[in-house]
Amino acid sequence: MSGPDLSGAPAPPDAALDALDRHYMQQALACARDAQQRLGEVPVGAVLVIGDEVIGEGCNRSITDHDPTAHAEIVALRAAGARLGNYRLPGATLYVTLEPCVMCSGAIIHARVGRVVYAATDPKTGAAGSVFDTLTSDRHNHRVAVRGGVLADESAALLRAFFGARRLAATGCGYMPE
Numbered sequence: 001m002s003g004p005d006l007s008g009a010p011a012p013p014d015a016a017l018d019a020l021d022r023h024y025m026q027q028a029l030a031c032a033r034d035a036q037q038r039l040g041e042v043p044v045g046a047v048l049v050i051g052d053e054v055i056g057e058g059c060n061r062s063i064t065d066h067d068p069t070a071h072a073e074i075v076a077l078r079a080a081g082a083r084l085g086n087y088r089l090p091g092a093t094l095y096v097t098l099e100p101c102v103m104c105s106g107a108i109i110h111a112r113v114g115r116v117v118y119a120a121t122d123p124k125t126g127a128a129g130s131v132f133d134t135l136t137s138d139r140h141n142h143r144v145a146v147r148g149g150v151l152a153d154e155s156a157a158l159l160r161a162f163f164g165a166r167r168l169a170a171t172g173c174g175y176m177p178e
Contacts, residue, residue, distance in 0.1 A: 021117050024049055024095040025151045027057070028119070031072065032097045032155070035059030036162055043158045046072035046096040048080045048089065048113075055092065056080030072096060073104040077111050088112045097155040099126035099148060105134035108144060115145040119155035 024047050031045025041060040048056040058075025062068055073096050081087045093115040094108060100116065105127040108116060116135060118128060127134040128146050135144040 021095070021147065021150045024054075024093070025097070025117065025119055027054070028072075028095045028097050029151065029154060029158070031057055031059040032158060035061070035072070036158070039064045043162050044072040044096065044098045046076040046094060048076045048092050048094050050089070050092045055083055055089075069103065071101065071104050072098075073100055074107055077107055077113075081111070090114060093117060095150075097151075098122055098159065099128045099130055100135070101125045102127040102132055102134055105132075108135065109140050109142050112142055113144055115147070117147045117150050119148075119150055119152045120159060121148060121152070 028045040028047045031047065032043040033045070035041040035045060036043035039059070039061065041063055044060045046058050047054055056076040056079035058072045058077075058079060060072050061070040061075055064070070073094060076094065076096075077089070080089055080092065088111060090112045092111075092113045094113050095117045096104075097119045099118045099120065099122040100108060101122070102125070116128060121130045123130055125131060128148060129136075134140075135146050137143070
């Protein structure tokens with residue numbers, strides 16, 4: 001009989017939670033595809049859930065709305081707040097296709113979101129553990145449970161294809177520098 005895992009590694013989610021996380025991340029990926037195809041925005045999508053009900057969703061709209069704060073997470077938080085008539089969203093889980101930035105992490109904390117599940121890490125501005133660890137910092141009055149890597153390959157491929165096409169268009173030729 002083995003004792004408790006004291007390594008500090010997060011316990012793997014149970015099968016039911018994993019299936020739920022994958023289900024809602026698929027919905028977030030659909031929002032990300034919408035951002036790219038319909039709006040020409042960076043393909044990032046977010047879905048906010050309480051229980052088994054989607055209470056808000058969003059995709060990147062910064063270019064479309066001329067608003068630097070219109071990241072997918074913020075759009076989803078605004079939609080949920082308007083729907084519920086409350087800026088606090090305790091017990092909510094936010095599913096997002098890219099690790100939240102510092103701005104979005106601050107909004108998530110202030111909204112009292114209980115859990116964030118993200119797909120791809122953001123090695124440049126990620127604030128859920130990659131570059132910064134804003135969501136779980138003990139310096140805040142609220143900490144958020146975080147799970148990363150859910151459908152990460154799918155999300156990363158979508159982002160790579162988007163930026164690859166942008167680089168290709170910018171060079172004006174078939175050659176795309178690495």
